[in-house]
Amino acid sequence: MAYIGKQPVVGNFVKLDAIVTSATATYNLLNGGVAYFPQTANNCIVSLNGVIQSPTSAYTISGSTIIFDSALTSLDTIDFILVLGDVLSIGTPSDATVSFAKVTSNLITGATAETSIAGGDSVLIYDDSAAALRKMTRTNFVSGIGGTNTPAFYADRNAAQTLTTATLTTILFNSELFDTNSNYDTATGRFTPTTAGKYLVYANLIMGDIGDQKFNLCEIHKNGSFVDYGQNFMSGASGNITSSASSIIDCNGTTDYISVVGYHNKGSNANVEAGSVFFGFKLIE
Numbered sequence: 001m002a003y004i005g006k007q008p009v010v011g012n013f014v015k016l017d018a019i020v021t022s023a024t025a026t027y028n029l030l031n032g033g034v035a036y037f038p039q040t041a042n043n044c045i046v047s048l049n050g051v052i053q054s055p056t057s058a059y060t061i062s063g064s065t066i067i068f069d070s071a072l073t074s075l076d077t078i079d080f081i082l083v084l085g086d087v088l089s090i091g092t093p094s095d096a097t098v099s100f101a102k103v104t105s106n107l108i109t110g111a112t113a114e115t116s117i118a119g120g121d122s123v124l125i126y127d128d129s130a131a132a133l134r135k136m137t138r139t140n141f142v143s144g145i146g147g148t149n150t151p152a153f154y155a156d157r158n159a160a161q162t163l164t165t166a167t168l169t170t171i172l173f174n175s176e177l178f179d180t181n182s183n184y185d186t187a188t189g190r191f192t193p194t195t196a197g198k199y200l201v202y203a204n205l206i207m208g209d210i211g212d213q214k215f216n217l218c219e220i221h222k223n224g225s226f227v228d229y230g231q232n233f234m235s236g237a238s239g240n241i242t243s244s245a246s247s248i249i250d251c252n253g254t255t256d257y258i259s260v261v262g263y264h265n266k267g268s269n270a271n272v273e274a275g276s277v278f279f280g281f282k283l284i285e
Contacts, residue, residue, distance in 0.1 A: 012085035021076045025068040035064040047079035151181035152281035160271035171260045173278045196253030201280035203260040204244040208271040217263040218243040
């Protein structure tokens with residue numbers, strides 16, 4: 001006979017393990033070898049010797065046992081015991097059957113708020129490539145976010161350096177305030193970053209008195225070639241004069257280096273004074 005009404009497609013229907021009868025009325029109920037606890041006798045279908053038994057009169061349920069109204073014998077056969085789920089309980093939902101509409105709105109927001117997260121705590125993240133939720137530790141999660149502004153360095157002149165007139169001269173900033181990756185060389189004046197990326201670099205040169213109507217240059221070079229510059233012109237007054245330059249430079253992280261070159265047209269030697277500075281750091285991309 002065909003099924004009358006809408007065909008059920010999901011349900012918590014459990015067929016319990018087979019039972020070997022003996023001279024007793026009480027038998028353990030197992031599902032996959034594990035004790036099973038039906039909620040009542042009324043949501044069980046029990047077939048004994050080919051006859052469906054009446055719940056509560058032919059048998060009762062106590063915990064994980066079934067108790068027949070009289071002792072059976074080894075000649076009796078319990079054909080099957082089918083549990084139709086618990087009253088007011090959906091049991092375990094089938095895979096891919098629970099939508100967001102069926103989940104309480106405070107599933108997460110109603111939980112206790114976290115005020116801090118340890119490195120080993122897990123966070124949920126959606127993996128687009130696998131179309132699935134994944135969990136990831138905070139340590140691994142934050143390692144993929146943002147970045148650090150290193151390598152970075154800050155160097156200056158702690159004494160004057162003499163520059164020949166009308167001659168481009170590499171400035172040797174001979175004192176370091178910091179150098180995170182030991183990428184600046186005070187002997188050559190070169191910053192050779194060991195991580196590829198874009199770097200913001202800045203230099204300021206304090207030039208000793210070069211005289212009226214004279215000028216000085218502060219140039220930034222990459223691998224010995226001009227990149228950018230700043231200049232200043234002395235007019236009338238005497239004294240030190242400063243020039244500065246800055247640039248964003250792409251470095252390969254291996255052979256590329258950055259240096260600062262100074263220039264003046266005094267007509268005789270002049271000094272780049274102590275306090276001149278050169279610094280740089282990697283930009284977060």
